[in-house]
Amino acid sequence: MEKSQERFDVYLVDYKLGKETGLELIQEIKSIQKHAPVIMLTGMNTGSIDQEALQLGASDYLIKGEFDARTLDRTLRYAIRDSQLMESLDSAAIKFRSIFERxxxxxxxxxxxxxxxxxxxxxxxxxxxxxxxxxxxxxxxxxxxxxxxxxxxxxxxxxxxxxxxxxxxxxxxxxxxxxxxxxxxxxxxxxxxxxxxxxxLTAMKAKEEEDLNLEKFSSTGRIARLLAHEVKIL
Structure with missing residues (x-):
């Protein structure tokens, strides 16, 4: 399991790994690198192991003897692309959560x-x-x-x-x-x-109303002063 501590562009994991299985290695890799692209290699076309690998976070699986260089190249490229996409989405989600909370x-x-x-x-x-x-x-x-x-x-x-x-x-x-x-x-x-x-807008509305009242009061004051002036003249 030492290699699971290192970072690689993509991981090709064989199902049979001595005492342990590739499924346990996938779990270990994913616990350290959430979006690491992992591809399971298996010699058994049973379906159950493949599905379990996908549920654990494997990007894809390949059956030994049933794929060629082109299929391998495409699987690797897609796994890396999907990993980068998921990492970007995760980063965006964290940023959104921060904005949302604050x-x-x-x-x-x-x-x-x-x-x-x-x-x-x-x-x-x-x-x-x-x-x-x-x-x-x-x-x-x-x-x-x-x-x-x-x-x-x-x-x-x-x-x-x-x-x-x-x-x-x-x-x-x-x-x-x-x-x-x-x-x-x-x-x-x-x-x-x-x-x-x-x-x-409550505070803003209150401020607008206050300004309006001040303006009305000011206008009333001007009118009062004008009337007082007129009264003096009379």
Whole structure:
């Protein structure tokens, strides 16, 4: 098993390896290098060993005496290509998970029915929904958070068409007594998985209202000063 500690472009593993079998070696290699391309070589065309090798993570298998140089070359190339692809996908998944967990705004994943599958800590904290809680998360639908019927219909239309939606302003329900103005954007991750980013506009709306009130107060003050001036003249 010493060779399993070393890194190679591809591993060709024979089923018969003395006291141990190639299946045990595949397990050892995969425990160290998750996406290592491994091809099982077997002299038995029984099917059970081959399937077990694939279940353990082997990229493919070849039966001794039943393949030529061209078949071997193609099998090696495909195994290496698939390994590189899986490693890239794994790396991308890790990056996405990091972004998902650290996002400063509520962020969730839902399916085509708007069922919440996963949510980041900010969403859980704000809405009090645990994605893996039987009481609320699993079986809870994002549409249940949307207050107005028009926005719900727009959302379901987007999901039905498997399209995307950006910057829909709506009102979301925190609980029966608390609501927030929000901007929601929906991006399709795959055929039945959608990312939802929620931007809380409550603070912004409050600031806009405050600025408007200040402007009104300022205008009222100007009018009052003008009237006072006119009264003095009179």
């Amino acid at each position: 996002a400063g705004d509520p962020f969730l994943l839902m399916d085509g029915t708007s069922k919440i599958l996963e949510a980041n800590p900010i969403f859980i904290s704000k809405f009090g929904i645990e994605p893996h809680s039987e009481e609320s998360g699993l079986g809870y639908f994002f549409t249940d958070l949307i207050e107005d019927q028009v926005s719900r219909l727009i959302l379901m239309d987007v999901l039905g068409k498997k399209s995307e939606l950006y910057d829909l302003e709506t009102v979301l329900k925190i609980d029966k007594d608390t609501h927030i103005n929000a901007l929601i954007s929906i991006a399709k991750q795959d055929a039945n998985l959608f990312q939802v980013l929620i931007k809380d």
